[in-house]
Amino acid sequence: xxxxxxxxxxxxxxxxxxxxxxxxxxxxxxxxxxxxxxxxxxxxxxxxxxxxxxxxxxxxxxxxxxxxxxxxxxxxxxxxxxxxxxxxxxxxxxxxxxxxxxxxxxxxxxxxxxxxxxxxxxxxxxxxxxxxxxxxxxxxxxxxxxxxxxxxxxxxxxxxxxxxxxxxxxxxxxxxxxxxxxx
Amino acid sequence: xxxxxxxxxxxxxxxxxxxxxxxxxxxxxxxxxxxxxxxxxxxxxxxxxxxxxxxxxxxxxxxxxxxxxxxxxxxxxxxxxxxxxxxxxxxxxxxxxxxxxxxxxxxxxxxxxxxxxxxxxxxxxxxxxxxxxxxxxxxxxxxxxxxxxxxxxxxxxxxxxxxxxxxxxxxxxxxxxxxxxxxxxxxxxxxxxxxxxxxxxxxxxxxxxxxxxxxxxxxxxxxxxxxxxxxxxxxxxxxxxxxxxxxxxxxxxxxxxxxxxxxxxxxxxxxxxxxxxxxxxxxxxxxxxxxxxxxxxxxxxxxxxxxxxxxxxxxxxxxxxxxxxxxxxxxxxxxxxxxxxxxxxxxxxxxxxxxxxxxxxxxxxxxxxxxxxxxxxxxxxxxxxxxxxxxxxxxxxxxxxxxxxxxxxxxxxxxxxxxxxxxxxxxxxxxxxxxxxxxxxxxxxxxxxxxxxxxxxxxxxxxxxxxxxxxxxxxxxxxxxxxxxxxxxxxxxxxxxxxxxxxxxxxxxxxxxxxxxxxxxxxxxxxxxxxxxxxxxxxxxxxxxxxxxxxxxxxxxxxxxxxxxxxxxxxxxxxxxxxxxxxxxxxxxxxxxxxxxxxxxxxxxxxxxxxxxxxxxxxxxxxxxxxxxxxxxxxxxxxxxxxxxxxxxxxxxxxxxxxxxxxxxxxxxxxxxxxxxxxxxxxxxxxxxxxxxxxxxxxxxxxxxxxxxxxxxxxxxxxxxxxxxxx
Numbered sequence: 001x002x003x004x005x006x007x008x009x010x011x012x013x014x015x016x017x018x019x020x021x022x023x024x025x026x027x028x029x030x031x032x033x034x035x036x037x038x039x040x041x042x043x044x045x046x047x048x049x050x051x052x053x054x055x056x057x058x059x060x061x062x063x064x065x066x067x068x069x070x071x072x073x074x075x076x077x078x079x080x081x082x083x084x085x086x087x088x089x090x091x092x093x094x095x096x097x098x099x100x101x102x103x104x105x106x107x108x109x110x111x112x113x114x115x116x117x118x119x120x121x122x123x124x125x126x127x128x129x130x131x132x133x134x135x136x137x138x139x140x141x142x143x144x145x146x147x148x149x150x151x152x153x154x155x156x157x158x159x160x161x162x163x164x165x166x167x168x169x170x171x172x173x174x175x176x177x178x179x180x181x182x183x
Numbered sequence: 184x185x186x187x188x189x190x191x192x193x194x195x196x197x198x199x200x201x202x203x204x205x206x207x208x209x210x211x212x213x214x215x216x217x218x219x220x221x222x223x224x225x226x227x228x229x230x231x232x233x234x235x236x237x238x239x240x241x242x243x244x245x246x247x248x249x250x251x252x253x254x255x256x257x258x259x260x261x262x263x264x265x266x267x268x269x270x271x272x273x274x275x276x277x278x279x280x281x282x283x284x285x286x287x288x289x290x291x292x293x294x295x296x297x298x299x300x301x302x303x304x305x306x307x308x309x310x311x312x313x314x315x316x317x318x319x320x321x322x323x324x325x326x327x328x329x330x331x332x333x334x335x336x337x338x339x340x341x342x343x344x345x346x347x348x349x350x351x352x353x354x355x356x357x358x359x360x361x362x363x364x365x366x367x368x369x370x371x372x373x374x375x376x377x378x379x380x381x382x383x384x385x386x387x388x389x390x391x392x393x394x395x396x397x398x399x400x401x402x403x404x405x406x407x408x409x410x411x412x413x414x415x416x417x418x419x420x421x422x423x424x425x426x427x428x429x430x431x432x433x434x435x436x437x438x439x440x441x442x443x444x445x446x447x448x449x450x451x452x453x454x455x456x457x458x459x460x461x462x463x464x465x466x467x468x469x470x471x472x473x474x475x476x477x478x479x480x481x482x483x484x485x486x487x488x489x490x491x492x493x494x495x496x497x498x499x500x501x502x503x504x505x506x507x508x509x510x511x512x513x514x515x516x517x518x519x520x521x522x523x524x525x526x527x528x529x530x531x532x533x534x535x536x537x538x539x540x541x542x543x544x545x546x547x548x549x550x551x552x553x554x555x556x557x558x559x560x561x562x563x564x565x566x567x568x569x570x571x572x573x574x575x576x577x578x579x580x581x582x583x584x585x586x587x588x589x590x591x592x593x594x595x596x597x598x599x600x601x602x603x604x605x606x607x608x609x610x611x612x613x614x615x616x617x618x619x620x621x622x623x624x625x626x627x628x629x630x631x632x633x634x635x636x637x638x639x640x641x642x643x644x645x646x647x648x649x650x651x652x653x654x655x656x657x658x659x660x661x662x663x664x665x666x667x668x669x670x671x672x673x674x675x676x677x678x679x680x681x682x683x684x685x686x687x688x689x690x691x692x693x694x695x696x697x698x699x700x701x702x703x704x705x706x707x708x709x710x711x712x713x714x715x716x717x718x719x720x721x722x723x724x725x726x727x728x729x730x731x732x733x734x735x736x737x738x739x740x741x742x743x744x745x746x747x748x749x750x751x752x753x754x755x756x757x758x759x760x761x762x763x764x765x766x767x768x769x770x771x772x773x774x775x776x777x778x779x780x781x782x783x784x785x786x787x788x789x790x791x792x793x794x795x796x797x798x799x800x801x802x803x804x805x806x807x808x809x810x811x812x813x814x815x816x817x818x819x820x821x822x823x824x825x826x827x828x829x830x831x832x833x834x835x836x837x838x839x840x841x842x843x844x845x846x847x848x849x850x851x852x853x854x855x856x857x858x859x860x861x862x863x864x865x866x867x868x869x870x871x872x873x874x875x876x877x878x879x880x881x882x883x884x885x886x887x888x889x890x891x892x893x894x895x896x897x898x899x900x901x902x903x904x905x906x907x908x909x910x
Contacts, residue, residue, distance in 0.1 A: 011375050013362040013397040015800060016816055020233035023812070025219050030237065030811075046824065046856040047404050051396035128188075143227045144375055144397075 002062070002082035003125055004152030004177035006159045007055050009166070011146035011181075014040055014053040021141030022057075026121070033111045035123035036138060041167040052183050054167040055147060057138065058109035058123035059176030060084050066122075069104035071097050075120075081151075082177065085124050086110075093117035106171040125149055152177045190214065193221075194663035195722020198297040198641060198648045199231040202803040204365030205650035206232055207723045210642065210663045216240075217642060217663055223723065226368045226656070231803055234812040235642075243624055243809065245637035246667050255613050258630045265669065269676075271634055273683035275617045279590045280314065285546055286586030288316040291572065293323075295595035295806060298646030298660055299538040300697050301672035303594040306621075307541035309677040312686045315546035316592065317585055320553070320566040320896075323601065325490040325525075327498030327897035330557060332525035334499075334758040335506040336735065337748030342526025343518065344731035345373040345653050350519035353481040354378075355385045355474075356399070357410065357505065359489030360392040363800035366489075367653035374398055383481070385474060387413070389795055390822060390864055391857040403474065404859035407793045407901050408495045408778040409464040413471055414504035415775055416460035418446050420475035421511055427479060428513035435742050436510050438757020442772045455775070463777065465859065479512055483519030487526075491797065496778050496902040499895030503758070503773035510754050516739030518731075528653055529734035537649055537657075537701050537708065539674070546585075557760050559896055570892040570899070572602050576611035590617040594673055597805045599628040600871050600883055603900060604890035606846045621673055624809055627871040627883070636676055639666035647698050656725040657708060659698075659718045768894040780889060780902045782861065790843045790904035792827065792863050796884040799866035808870045819882035820853035822864035823907060828854040831907060838910035840878075841865070843903070846886035848879045849910045863907060867900070 016038050023034045036057035044050050060077075064084045067075040074087040094102075095117035101110040102120075112118035126136035130149075134140065139147045148155060156179055163170040165180040190213050197207035206228040211219040217236055222228050248268030253259025263271075279287050290310050296302030310316035322329065332339050345367055348354070354377055361370040371394070378384055378398055386395035387403045387410070395402050405413060421427040422443055432439050441450075448454030457468035457475075464471075478484055486509050492501045505523030514520035546565065547553075553562045562568075565585055567575040579587035591612075599608045605627075612618060612631040620632035629635050643666040648658040666672075671679075674694055681689030692700060702708050702715055711726050712718045737745040746752030750759040762771035777783045782793060798804075801813035808814075821841055823833065833839055835854035840847060841863070850865070858864060865884040872881030879886045888900045 011397070013371060013393050015229055015362055015393070017227070017229050017233060020230045020812060020816075021220075021222070024233050024236055025221075028218055042856070044856065046826070046858075046860070047391075047402060049391050049402070049856045051391065051393075051857070137221070140224070141222050141227065141233070143229060143369070144372055 001151040001153060002177050003060060003149065004155050004179065005057060005059055005125075006148040006155045006179050007165070008146040008181040009052055009054065009183040011144040012053040012055060013144055014038065014051070015143060017141045017143055018055055018138035018147060021137045022123075025126070025137040029113075031113055033113055033121060035109075035111055035121065037108055039167055052166055054165065055138070056107050056168065057125075058084060059107060059178045060125065061171075061177065062175035063173065065104040065106070065174050066101040066110055069100040071100065075101060083125050083127065084122070085127070086120050086122050088119045088121060091119040093119050106169070106174060107176070155179050191218070194661050196642065196660040196663060197658040197722070198660060199228075199235060200297055200803045200806040201294040202231060202365060203361075203652065203798070204229065204368040205648055205658065206368045207656070207658045208232055212663050215664060227372075229365060230800060230813060230816060231807055234807065234810050237812050238807060238810045239640045239642055241624070241809070244667060244670075245622060245624060245635060246669050248637060248669070249635040251633045255618075255631045256609060258625065260635065265671075268634060268636055269679050269683055272619050272636070273680055275590060275619065275634075276313065276680075276684060279617065283587070283589050285313070285315040286317055287589040289567070289576070289588045289591045290316040290318055291591050291593040291596050291598055292319070293596035295597065295804065296673060297641035298644065298648050299701065300646050300694050301641065301644050301674045302538070303673065304538040304541050305674040305677040306592065306594045308539060309681055309684075309686070309689065310592075311542045311544050312681070312689060313684055315544045317546060317588065318544060318566050319569050319572065320562050321568040321570065321892060321898075323569050323898050325493060327493035327893055327895045328488075328490055328502045328525055330499045330895035331493075331502030331506060333555065334557060334761050335503060335749075335755055336522065336524045339525035340527045340529040341515075341522040341524030341734050342528050342653065343520065343733050344528050344655070344728070345370055347518055347731035347733065348373045348377040348485060349380050351377050351382045351483055351485040352519065353383050353385070353478065353484040354398070355387065355478065355484070355486045356394060357387045357486060357488045358492035359487045360388070360394040360797070362394040362397060363392065364489070364798045367650065370653070383477075389859045389862045390797065392797070393800070403466055403470060406463070406465045406782060406859065407492070407795050407862060408781050410492045411497070411500045411504045411773060411775040412455070412460040412463040413466055414501075414508055415446055415455040415773070416457045416471045417475035417478065417508060418442070418511060419455045420457065420472055421479045422446060424476070426476060427511040431513035432511060435515070435739055436754040436756050437751045438755055438772060441757045442507065445772055445774060463775070465861070478508070482513070483517055484512065484514050485519065485521035486514065486523050487521045488523055491795065491901055494898045494900045496780065496891070496893055496899050497768070497776055498893045498897035498899070499769065500773045500775065506754075507756050507773060510756060515754065516733065516735035518733055522735065528655065528732050530732060537647055537705050539697055539701070557764060557895075559894070568892050568896065570603055570890050572598055573604060573607040573611040573890055576614060577607070589615065590619070591615055593618070593620040593628060593632070595621070597626045597628045599631060600626065600805045600885060601868070602890070603885050603888035603898065604845055605871055605879070605883060605886045606877065607890060621676060626805065637670045638676075639670035639672050644672055645695050645698055647701055654726070656723060657712060657718070659722050659724070661719065661722055766894055778902050780904050784904070786904050790906045792861060792905050792907055794841070794884065794887055794903040794905045795862060795864045795901045796867040796888065797864055799868065802866070802868040805868040805870060808868050818851065819866060819869040820851045821882070821907065822858045823852045823854050824858045824860040824862070825854055825856055826860040827863070827907070828852060831909065833907070833909055840908050840910040841887065841905050843887055843905045845889070846877075846879065848882055848884070848886050850880075850882040863905065
């Protein structure tokens with residue numbers, strides 16, 4: 001069953017605990033990268049100001065454009081849970097291929113550390129945590145419990161089927177596996 | 184989880200220095216190194232916790248004792264051995280004691296450590312056995328709050344358990360920003376649950392904080408230092424329209440008549456109307472009027488007051504006025520309320536720190552009890568208020584301070600950065616004969632030390648942690664890694680100094696022995712933690728109650744039978760203990776005075792902007808100020824309103840010069856719609872980094888703040904005027 005991601009924009013306070021939890025969980029180096037993006041969206045004029053955030057990891061699209069773009073064919077969509085994974089060791093490195101995966105992804109999910117010939121890393125929904133019966137680290141880190149991950153039909157049943165939210169465009173050509181609660 | 188995870192050992196510990204939260208977490212240790220941190224399932228950490236690994240493995244960690252070889256503050260040091268360092272420290276302490284007496288030693292100690300054993304408690308114990316050292320008083324955080332809560336309710340334990348917030352129908356966050364300050368692990372989660380249960384949220388704050396952004400149905404921007412005027416006007420509306428809970432006030436409080444007389448203008452001819460308040464606060468009269476009515480009729484309602492509005496010239500008036508608004512509306516001792524008191528939870532002492540016992544300070548022998556007293560003069564005879572640290576060093580006995588200070592011994596503190604008026608601080612530190620600092624990094628204060636003793640990390644220690652504000656749980660912090668070579672804990676240093684100072688029986692236990700001792704002897708812990716071995720293994724003991732605790736319920740249910748711990752036994756709108764002080768600057772009923780350093784003062788002609796210094800989510804005071812993961816998350820910048828920026832031709836991200844007579848900072852501007860025009864804001868805790876002209880490029884707001892304290896003992900950091908120009 002396709003795995004998906006849920007984001008409750010009404011609960012997000014922009015604290016970025018998810019972001020640093022992800023970074024430290026997946027990398028030991030000082031320059032470890034985050035595998036998700038937190039963006040602040042401010043609108044209005046004083047004193048009628050609104051601030052919202054979006055949290056976007058890899059959304060494990062039904063049609064992963066990153067995989068289609070990869071010249072080495074090292075990005076794969078798992079037939080069972082639909083999680084999009086990368087074989088980092090076989091990745092050519094962005095110095096060789098110019099990282100078309102990153103350009104193809106509407107959400108910036110493919111990540112590269114600084115420096116020459118960095119290999120691609122991406123959110124795999126914390127596969128090892130999932131297999132241990134846990135949620136991804138970002139979900140477990142969120143102080144507001146604004147994030148969730150699980151089989152997409154279950155998320156839809158529990159959270160609804162809102163596909164877009166301020167600061168996020170649903171890409172129909174990719175069909176990201178995500179639902180939202182909008183603010 | 185990861186393929187190599189069979190090699191991973193999970194160690195339970197927690198804590199991020201002097202943070203508003205106190206979070207337990209699990210460390211994944213592989214081959215002696217922490218590779219990951221995992222949150223507790225329920226008590227969830229924030230970015231500070233997730234960046235701790237980078238802090239602890241920083242290449243800047245001090246790993247050798249250091250002796251100053253340059254001018255103070257120049258940052259030139261030579262590495263020395265521990266034997267030389269400890270011998271030097273002991274020699275200096277003995278020399279100063281013999282030449283000048285113990286009163287010449289100032290123990291500059293604060294809560295920058297983690298835990299209750301390896302922290303300033305160890306050096307406090309050492310000094311007490313060495314004949315004493317002058318101590319500081321006046322919590323830089325919330326002294327006004329403490330003062331007001333004691334005067335009004337007779338206690339600091341006025342708050343309900345956080346889980347009870349869900350029962351509130353209205354929440355006013357007044358100068359309170361728990362998303363960033365945390366203020367009790369999980370507080371923001373409980374607030375969002377309250378919101379989802381239908382509570383309406385109002386945020387009164389000069390800034391639209393991240394808390395305001397996520398919670399507020401309405402943001403009420405207000406000029407710093409004028410909150411009391413708005414609160415009095417709210418009381419005016421309630422009294423005028425008979426919206427206050429007269430039965431509750433009659434039954435549970437004293438002094439309403441005096442308060443009414445002042446608010447309605449009978450006493451001084453000035454009715455504290457919404458229009459009167461609007462002129463002072465910048466909040467439109469109809470907004471005040473509407474909020475007053477809403478707060479008076481929506482029950483239950485929780486007025487949650489932050490510490491920041493109390494860090495002003497008359498900070499205690501803010502907290503007094505808040506408590507009285509809660510009293511007028513009957514929002515005390517009931518589910519779904521907050522009292523405007525200090526709001527620790529009654530009967531849950533585990534949210535007060537558990538320390539290594541330090542005994543009595545011989546220098547304070549014969550002094551009447553200082554803790555709990557509202558009498559500042561009495562405390563000042565023996566101790567030094569934190570805001571007066573520099574004046575005390577510069578002026579000594581001739582300035583009315585307890586003694587002439589020759590040696591400062593700094594533990595768990597970074598006073599040059601965190602006490603107001605940095606430039607005066609430099610002058611004071613240069614005057615001392617001797618400065619000894621325990622530190623982990625070369626902080627702005629450590630740069631001025633003659634001797635720096637390198638301290639290990641709390642991940643390398645066994646210790647005990649309790650939440651300091653709301654709980655209710657204990658953390659058994661377990662050692663996860665070895666100390667870096669040549670680093671020691673504050674406790675280890677105290678033990679080694681004791682023998683050099685001729686103190687025979689400083690400690691009959693090691694740290695583990697003390698931890699066990701604390702768990703087994705502290706009355707609350709003894710009752711809750713029955714199995715020490717289990718506590719160590721689990722690293723966490725939670726105390727769960729069937730229903731969330733409601734503080735002051737018994738007092739409110741039957742005040743005759745269960746009196747408040749005030750002289751009258753009631754909530755004191757007119758505070759008898761304050762009246763006894765007989766100080767016109769602390770009236771016995773809360774009163775408003777225009778700030779002396781504020782928009783209506785003469786100083787505003789040169790310095791027209793009010794500076795406030797908020798707590799950033801990326802630091803716990805100055806701790807984490809050198810951690811790049813956090814610095815990059817939110818680079819230090821001055822919040823400047825779009826209007827004020829336009830008037831000065833300043834663009835977002837450009838450098839600005841922020842200055843007043845006390846000093847000058849150059850930082851980037853964050854031009855934003857999220858702040859009241861006329862107000863600028865700079866996060867506290869950024870490290871003072873002077874250039875050759877003494878201009879701070881680090882953005883430490885204490886270069887600009889005033890080193891005074893309020894009549895109740897509050898830092899006045901948020902009563903500060905500045906000017907801003909293009910740099």
